[in-house]
Amino acid sequence: MSIPTNKTTTSAGTVNSAGGGILADIIKVDGVDPSDVEGNLTPPESTGGTIARVPRWKDYSADPKRPDRLQVFFEQLGIITTIHDKPYVPVSITEIQIPLTALLLSKSGVAWLYYLVTDADGNDDPAPRRKLTIDHTQIPVQPLPEVKFPHATLWGYWNCIILPALSGGGWIEVLPQVIGSPKDFYILEWRGCKSLNGVGEVSETFGTFERELSAEDNSKGFRMLIPYQRFIKPLTPGVVIQSALVVGKIYSGGKLVAQSESALVKIDTTIPG
Numbered sequence: 001m002s003i004p005t006n007k008t009t010t011s012a013g014t015v016n017s018a019g020g021g022i023l024a025d026i027i028k029v030d031g032v033d034p035s036d037v038e039g040n041l042t043p044p045e046s047t048g049g050t051i052a053r054v055p056r057w058k059d060y061s062a063d064p065k066r067p068d069r070l071q072v073f074f075e076q077l078g079i080i081t082t083i084h085d086k087p088y089v090p091v092s093i094t095e096i097q098i099p100l101t102a103l104l105l106s107k108s109g110v111a112w113l114y115y116l117v118t119d120a121d122g123n124d125d126p127a128p129r130r131k132l133t134i135d136h137t138q139i140p141v142q143p144l145p146e147v148k149f150p151h152a153t154l155w156g157y158w159n160c161i162i163l164p165a166l167s168g169g170g171w172i173e174v175l176p177q178v179i180g181s182p183k184d185f186y187i188l189e190w191r192g193c194k195s196l197n198g199v200g201e202v203s204e205t206f207g208t209f210e211r212e213l214s215a216e217d218n219s220k221g222f223r224m225l226i227p228y229q230r231f232i233k234p235l236t237p238g239v240v241i242q243s244a245l246v247v248g249k250i251y252s253g254g255k256l257v258a259q260s261e262s263a264l265v266k267i268d269t270t271i272p273g
Helices: 043-048 215-220 228-232
Strands: 050-055 068-076 079-088 095-100 109-118 124-126 130-134 142-144 157-159 170-174 185-193 207-212 222-226 243-252 255-260 263-268
Touching: 043 050, 050 068, 068 095, 079 095, 142 243, 170 185, 185 228, 207 222, 222 228
Parallel strands: 142 255, 157 263
Antiparallel strands: 050 095, 068 079, 068 109, 109 124, 109 130, 170 222, 185 207, 185 243, 243 255, 243 263
């Protein structure tokens, strides 16, 4: 199909149509820093595939007889491929996950990812284009142990009864590893989510935390603190963070050399009683 060209698009954020209407939010991609306008994909995702996440659009249909249509497009070297085309009545879901296969991401270079929502009356709501930079010349990235949450409950929760108190921040434990060297940098990525299972990322809570590694850090591990006010208690009224996904990465000489799988912690800030 043809993509509307009379709309103003950008590489990040929400944009306005020529008529002043609000367009859909930009698509999110696991393995891409939301603040990176170049959309650099880390090697684990570019070689093994990843997940794109379409947030539920604002004026979604609640009528099963009049569903919205979601189309997702991948563009590279001037070729546009429709990778998803389905009807939705997204009353009970906050985002739709779109697999980006290793085959789709097999060519190095720049690609563009975007989507279009069309309602039952044929009105289009196009999203901004997400730039993706794919580089298969990077060195293989080695696996790191998942981070741990030492003060979580047996059921994997940070809540109001754990000690130290969550209001002082949440502690992440980085396990010992043999990949990093002194003077390498460990980067912790934090993504707060609206659901208990790590779905529905709240972009304003995304954060990266950096530490220059020492020999002792590598051999014994260490802990990092996630501030409560900025990353666990969201800035937007009415939004509740119910879980978070945490990924650890090691950079050596500016290049990513190791990365962990996402670790999930559930969050309950409700005061009992």
